[in-house]
Amino acid sequence: MNYETTVQADGGEYSSNKLDVDVPTTQGRRKLWTVIGILIAAVAAAALAYFLVTGGTTEVADDREEQGASITVVSPGQATIAGEIVATGTLAARRELPVGVDGAGGKVVAVYVDAGSWVRQGQPLAAIDRSVQNQQAASAAASVEVADSDARLAQANLDRALQLVERGFISKADVDRLTATRDRAVAQVKVAQAQLNQIRASNSRLTITAPASGLVLERNTEPGQVVSAGSGALFRIAKGGEMELMARVSETDLAKLSVGVEARIVPVGSEKTFAGQVWQVSPTINPQDRQGIARIALPYAPELRPGGFASATISSGTVVATVLPESAILSDSDGSYVYVIDSDNKARRQPVKTGLVTNNGIAVTEGLDGTEAIVERAGGFLTPGETVRPKRADQGEG
Template sequence: MNYETTMNYSGPADPEAGETVETEAAAASTRRRRIIVAALIAAVLIAIAAALLLSGGEEADLSADAETVPSVTVLAPGQGTIAGVINATGTIAARREMPVGVVGEGGRVVSVPVDQGEWVRQGQVLAVIDRAVQSQQAASAAATVSVNKADAELAQANLDRALKLVDRGFISKADVDRLTATRDAAVARVKVAEAQYRELLARNDRLNIVAPAAGLLLTRSVEPGQVVGAGSTALFSIAKGGEMEVQARLSETDLARVSVGTSATVTPVGTGKQFTGQVWQVAPTIDEQSRQGIARVALAYAPELRPGGFAEVRINSGTVVAPQLPESAILSDEDGSFVYVVDKDNKVRRRKVTTGLVAASGIAVTSGLEGNEKVVLRAGGFLNEGDTVRPVAERAEPAGSAR
């Protein structure tokens, strides 16, 4: 008996083969998920990059716009009291220097009892000249005076005796006249001799070189043993009363701003010490070569003030109330001085100004500014009327310190 038996089996015949099919299916699903995630990540990155590119372009445009507008430093100067100062240099000298030389006939110098830098009084002997010969001449003249006096006394006695005999008739009138003339001549010779004697004494006194006035002895150019004579160069120089001065050299413009009595400060070169004085004389003439004049500043004596030395001088030239700007802010051309002012729209505007006193902290602007404007401090030479700028306020510091 034949039987056909049909058996249905859904699974693989080989169990290992079934497991392989399931593994491949799972791997395919995993790959699909990875591809989807990668695509999403790529899309996000692209979006971020696009955003960055767009924002970067905008910033670049803003930077480019900012770079085209220059920044300038501005300052509102306000109003202030400005003390004008004229700076100059000059030479220290004695206010009244007195050269002292040989007054008499001169001779060999015996002694010099003073030295430079010492104070001397009026009439003090500065140098003694040998007077041995002159002393003998004076002694001879004194003897001559004595002889003439004796002759005069004898002539007077003879005349007295003659007058007593006239009444008796022993002496004539003519003899009396002759004796009177003899007496008169003798008296005259006495006077001549005395005058000559006094002259010799005066000449001898002039052999000593003396100080004509009290003061500070500046120079001494004579030594014992030296032979000096009339007409020789000065042997000593004296600063009368020790008074000093500085001969400050000023331009024509500055000299016109200085007057007698103006105060000044003097600083000798090599010292940090300052001395206060006053202008006591303004030169009436201007040097044709240097175009300068001299203002003489009187100073009291001080050891640091050495004649011939160099000094810096600051002369006060008055005060003024006005805005003050550093030199860098003030420009000039053929039309005169001007400044650049930044208006409310940040536009550069030219403003004509008039300058005044110059001080260490800046220059006074006497007209053209009220003081509340935004004035360009630097780089004005690179600007033009109507330029747009970005003003930057100046930090608080002295105007004179602007770079």
């Protein structure tokens, strides 16, 4: 405060000339108290709001901080899964019959079928010239007639000798000699007949016939071609028209297969699916690629062409396992794993072994029983021991 006074020189009374202080009025004091009241009310409202949010204690806020992020978890249990093995392979005739020359051979004079033709057992496929062989057959037939005549003559001589021996005109030794002559003539007939049959059988081979009914896959000869037993297969026939897929299967999957299991085949270039059945499982494994062959029998269809490529989905029984979405399963250098939330809401790493891949997810064959609270997604952002707020996939926060 700054007071300024004036004192008279003659010793008169003291008097205040000026007071340099702003003294608030009654109205000013009222405004000041109003502002202070508003501030107090604002502070009280903020405190009340904090109380309602936290429940009145700082411990709840600390607990909420410790719970961490909200994480969706699932407990899928276990399910029965139809096992499937996917493989690829080459189409082929289930029983392919190579047909060639079975004999001396010669020049092809006629071909009766073409590739893609259906034939029956014994049906002629081609004919080889047999003009020389026919002459040989005629000669052999004539030899049979000559031998037969000699045999009849020898028999007649023996019959006459037997009549004379009773009268004593011919000795017993003459009869024995005539008997031997007759036997030799009869044997000669048999030799000539055998030679004729041999020539006829050889000639019959000059007509190439189908060994069984089926579909002609290849025709490798034309009229005028000279063929022999070393010419290779002139025709290839799929017996009964039956086909197969020679599916290449890993060593592990091959052990799961057995004869009779069903398979679905889709040839390359076709969207049609064919039903087949495994009829043979390879007893050996290729040491280079550790694979074996599962032979899948297929009925005839125009889309199934030998030499073509196809994929197969083979049934391999059923397994009981936990099925998880792909997002739940993580992997690193130590293998596959999932995050399981324990009773303290802490994330725990759980190693697992995966199996079949289905439309519903991936089967876990080892490491889980399905009752655990398993992190459904975003597990890659967790660390072992981290506290989270678990939320069931079909419920609210836990």
